[in-house]
Amino acid sequence: xxxxxxxxxxxAYLLVLHNGIFDQKSIRHFAPPKGVEITPTIxxxxxxxxxxxxxxxxxxxxxxxxFRIEIAPNTIVEKPLxxxxxxxxxxxxxxxxxxxxxxxxxxxxxxxxCDESLNQVENTIQxxxxxxxxxxxxxHYYNLQNINNHSTLNNETVVKQHEHSHLTSHTYTxxxxxxxxxxTIDFSEEFANADVQGLYLLDKNQECLHRIRLNHNFSNGRxxxxxxxxxxxxxxxxxEGHIFVAKDAQKTEAIQNNKNILLTxxxxxxxxxxxxxxADDVKCSHGATIGQMDESAxxxxxxRGISEKQAKTLLMYAFANDVVRNVHLESxxxxxxxxxxxxxxxxxxxxxxxxxxxxxxxxxxxxxK
Numbered sequence: 259x260x261x262x263x264x265x266x267x268x269x270a271y272l273l274v275l276h277n278g279i280f281d282q283k284s285i286r287h288f289a290p291p292k293g294v295e296i297t298p299t300i301x302x303x304x305x306x307x308x309x310x311x312x313x314x315x316x317x318x319x320x321x322x323x324x325f326r327i328e329i330a331p332n333t334i335v336e337k338p339l340x341x342x343x344x345x346x347x348x349x350x351x352x353x354x355x356x357x358x359x360x361x362x363x364x365x366x367x368x369x370x371x372c373d374e375s376l377n378q379v380e381n382t383i384q385x386x387x388x389x390x391x392x393x394x395x396x397x398h399y400y401n402l403q404n405i406n407n408h409s410t411l412n413n414e415t416v417v418k419q420h421e422h423s424h425l426t427s428h429t430y431t432x433x434x435x436x437x438x439x440x441x442t443i444d445f446s447e448e449f450a451n452a453d454v455q456g457l458y459l460l461d462k463n464q465e466c467l468h469r470i471r472l473n474h475n476f477s478n479g480r481x482x483x484x485x486x487x488x489x490x491x492x493x494x495x496x497x498e499g500h501i502f503v504a505k506d507a508q509k510t511e512a513i514q515n516n517k518n519i520l521l522t523x524x525x526x527x528x529x530x531x532x533x534x535x536x537a538d539d540v541k542c543s544h545g546a547t548i549g550q551m552d553e554s555a556x557x558x559x560x561x562r563g564i565s566e567k568q569a570k571t572l573l574m575y576a577f578a579n580d581v582v583r584n585v586h587l588e589s590x591x592x593x594x595x596x597x598x599x600x601x602x603x604x605x606x607x608x609x610x611x612x613x614x615x616x617x618x619x620x621x622x623x624x625x626x627k
Contacts, residue, residue: 265589265590265593266589266592266593267588267589268338268340268370268587268589268590268593269337269589270337270338270339270340270370271290271294271337271338271339271340272340272342273296273325273339273340273341273342274342274344275323275341275342275343275344275355276344276346277344277345277346277347277351277353278323278345278351278353278354278355279323280298280323280324280325291333291335291336292330292333293329293330293332293333293335293362293365294327294328294329294330294333294335294339295327295328295330296325296326296327296328297325297326297328298324298325299324299325299326299356299358323353323354323355323356324355324356324357325357325358326357326358326359326360327339327357327358327359327360328359328360328362329360329361329362329365329366329367329395330362330365331362331363331364331365331392332362332363332364332365333362333365333366334365334366335365335366335367335368338368338369338370338398338587338590339367339368339369339370340369340370340372341357341369341370341371341372342372342374343355343371343372343373343374343383343385344374344375344376345374345375345376345377345381345383345405345409346375346376346377347377347379347381348377348379349379350379350380350381351379351381351382352381352382352384353381353382353383353384354384354386355383355384355385355386356386356387356388357385357386357387357388358387358388358389359387359388359389359390359397360389360390360392361389361390361391361392361395361396361397361423362392362395363392363393363394363395364392364393364394364395365392365395365396366395366396366397367396367397367398368397368398368400368586368587369397369398369399369400370400370402370587370590371385371399371400371401371402372402372404373385373401373402373403373404373405373411373413374404374405375404375405375406375409377406378406378407378408379406379408379409380408380409380410380435381405381406381408381409381410382409382410382411382412383405383409383410383411383412384412384414385411385412385413385414386414387413387414387415387416388416389415389416389417389418389425390417390418390420391417391418391419391420391423391424391425391450392420392423393420393421393422393423393447394421394422394423395420395423395424396423396424396425396426397423397424397425397426398426398586398587399425399426399427399428400428400430400585400587400590401413401427401428401429401430401439402430402432402594403429403430403431403432403433403434403437403439404432404433404434405433405434405435405437406433406434406435407433407434407435407462407464408435409434409435409436410434410435410436410437410438411434411436411437411438412438412440413429413438413439413440414440415427415439415440415441415442416441416442416444417441417442417443417444417452418444418446419443419444419445419446419447419450419451419452420446420447420450421447421448421449421450422449422450422451423450423451424450424451424452424453425443425451425452425453425454426453426584426586427441427443427452427453427454427455428455428456428457428581428584428585429455429456429457429468430456430457430458430594431456431457431458431459431460431466431468432459432597432598432601433459433464433601434464434466435463435464435465436464436465436466437458437464437465437466437467438466438467438469439456439466439467439468439469440467440469440470441454441468441469441470441471442470442471442472442473443470443471443472443473443481444473444475445472445473445474445475445476445479445507446475446476447476448476448477448478448479449478449479450476450479450480451479451480451481452472452480452481452482453481453482453584454470454472454481454482454483454484455482455483455484455485455581455584456468456484456485456486456581457485457486457487457578457581457582457598458485458486458487458488458495459487459488459578459598459601459602460487460488460489460490460493460494460495460525461489461490461491461493462490462491462492462493463491463492463493464493464494465493465494465495465496466487466494466495466496467495467496467497467498468485468495468496468497468498468499469496469497469498469499470483470485470498470499470500471500471502472499472500472501472502472512473502473504474501474502474503474504474507474510474512475504475507476504476506476507477506477507477508477509477510477537478508478509478510479507479510479511479512480510480511480512481501481511481512481513482512482513483499483501483513483514483515483516484515484517484580484581485497485499485515485516485517486516486517486518486577486578486580486581487516487517487518487519487527488518488519488521488574488577488578488602489518489519489520489521489522489525489526489527490521490522490525491521491522491524491525492522492524492525492526493525493526494525494526494527494528495518495526495527495528496527496528496529497516497527497528497529497530497531497546498530498532499514499516499530499531499532499544500532500534501514501532501533501534501535501542501544502534503533503534503535503536503537503540503542504536504537505536505537506537507536507537507540508537508538508539508540509539509540510537510540510541510542511540511541511542512533512540512541512542512543513542513543513544514531514533514543514544514545515531515544515545515546516529516531516545516546516547517546517547517577518546518547518548518549519549519550519551519574519577520548520549520550521550521551527548529546529548530546531544531545531546532544551570551573551574552573555573556569556570556573559572559573571599571602571603574602575598575599575602578598578602579595582594582595582598
């Protein structure tokens, strides 16, 4: 099998998971620079999934699709690492992945994590991600969620940050039946910094949940959260943000915002920002808004000869761009700008024609529309 990323000008190290299996060809071609080590791991066997999942569903072997990436101290990884998790089966599939990422002291890494599907059957993907940022290290983590309308994606991310470490975490929820993202970020030493942002674009009966807990356990920590959503049809979104500031975490600065636009009366958002503060020398704030399109701005654009559809698209794109413009990789930012414009125009974005081509066999594009 061969994958070709269609993010223009993205020069990245590529790792591929195909149907829950770590593609050995991609790891042979990985050729990481000095100071970057990737090791497949074998977690303990998992018990059968609970609930009403049928026993005849395909399950990936427990020993595949799991790995550890470790960046040695004082290593600047010039090119981003792109992890593509692709599902393409004729039968329903349940997979569980465990990723461990360690960024050494004084090191820097950009990681692009793409969850994709080429089929139209019901799949369940569970990704468990553990991240450690050693002192004075930096991680830019971008998660693109773009699966079919029958599938569920669960992402559990736990981050531990040491002194003067910096995390940038962006989640782009573009398509899927149910998409859940749980993030827990622990500041385990002073002067840690986290910028956590997300954008979700939902329609039909799609649902997503973003649950973020950010623990300021030590002083002089800085965090910023910005999540935005645009919902059409009968889509539903849930946002739960919890900022915890310990008693001794003085000089903490923490900001949290969740903003949503509902395009129909049937769309629904529940947002629960929450501050739990035990220190007295802090700067903390939170906010949440749920509204509809700005009628005055829409009227202004219409008076300038812009059609109603174009005017709505422009306003939605401007709303979404507050998140996208903060992507530090130019090629990825341009790709996201393009795919978001297409998504807002009502196009059914598929990974075959937008993200990467799958060349194992010929694909009839009509199958995925």
